[in-house]
Amino acid sequence: MKSIDITGGNTLCGEVAIQGSKNAALPLLAASVLIKGVSVIHNCPRISDIFSMIKILESIGCKVRFTGHCLEIDAKDITSTALPEEYVKVMRSSIIFIGAMLARKKEVSIHYPGGCVIGERPIDMHLGALERLGVEFTEAEETIRANAGKLKGNEIFLPFPSVGATQNIVLAAVFAEGVTVIKGAAKEPEVTEVCRFLQKAGARIHGIGTETLEIEGVDSLKETEFTVVPDRIVAGTYLLAGAATRGAVLLENAPVHQMDSLLLMLRNMGAKLHVEQDCIFLNGEEADRAIPFMETKVYPGFPTDLQSPLMAVLARADGISIIRETIFENRFRVAKELNRMGARIFLKENQALIYGVERLSGMDVKAEELRGGAALVIAGLLAQGKTKIDGLSYIERGYEDIVRDLKCLGAKIEKS
Secondary structure, eight states: OOEEEEEOOOOOEEEEEOOBOHHHHHHHHHHGGGSSSEEEEESOOOOHHHHHHHHHHHHTTOEEEEETTEEEEEOSOOOOOBOOHHHHTTOGGGGGHHHHHHHHHSEEEEEOOOOOSSOOOOSHHHHHHHHTTTOEEEEETTEEEEEOSSOBOOEEEOSSOOHHHHHHHHHHHTTSBSEEEEESOOOOHHHHHHHHHHHHTTOEEESTTSSEEEEEOOSOOOOEEEEOOBOHHHHHHHHHHHHHTTOEEEEESOOGGGOHHHHHHHHHTTOEEEEOSSEEEEEOTTOOBOOSOEEOOSTTSOOGGGHHHHHHHHTTSBSEEEEEOOSOTTTTTTHHHHHHTTOEEEEETTEEEEEOOSOOBOOEEEOOSHHHHHHHHHHHHHSBSEEEEEOHHHHTTTOSOHHHHHHHTTOEEEEO
């Protein structure tokens, strides 16, 4: 298992450019299936989840070329509707192929998706919503089979603004007969981006960025080019690392307009920020305050994906912090490893009580999921001595090269 070795104690200082967004790029790859031709996606991050999605696309007949950060997908010929278990089971986002394949081929067979161990994340909402469009599902062991003789638009209410369910409905509704209205839709940038991509290809989607989406079915989409937005979670991770080490960090190509909740949190911690159109400068010299209470929320609230990295920072804050997790029930798994490094984190149901300590100590720890792995990296930067983090493969699912980027900021960090 690949690892990361960190010698803690360095104050981060410097500038780093932010990669393309993982969570925005993945649904674009699924959406490319709807286009009987070539989709060109620029600024696509070279991360393991993207390579797994490429394998799925190639398995169903797409021709894919990935050069630098430019991804070309030719989906003219779809030759299979069965998605490979090997790649479906390694990531949750493979579920959004259901909507795309139903729209394009009217059927799909897929194993239950896998991914990180941060919560149950049931797919009932996806299946129930797609049934409203005329899809029939059968289940056998760990496989879901879906068929749709004819997709028909309908009104769908989501009891929770699920990003994946919203994306799946949009993808299926693009070719459905009539109009589909989604009420209670997720407003995350990752939903907005897939809608913009489809709109550029000729889809008719109204209400983008709101909780009510209206999709008028069309007969076909045209070839298109699209640029992936920068990754707000990667940007947030590096800002939190800068604050944790009391450093001075400049982010270039940052999605400033998507990061209001984090920037407010950093200011409340004592960080000084200078924000321009696509750049953020953080001075974390005085970012040592605890946060009396914070809870994760759907966008535009504080993102659950940054909750674990924030916990690592607050482990050394001055005072007591409380985090309430409202999205994923197992998002606190990293607390155990942080406590082994000297943190004082107490868990009760969906809340974490964090007593700031004077120091963390380097130790051999293990990442069990993507964002918890990023939290351990931040803890390693803070800790006195050497930290070894096993489970680099989890971190590589979302960070193109976290070691390279943190080295640019002066961290003593290596892969092993």
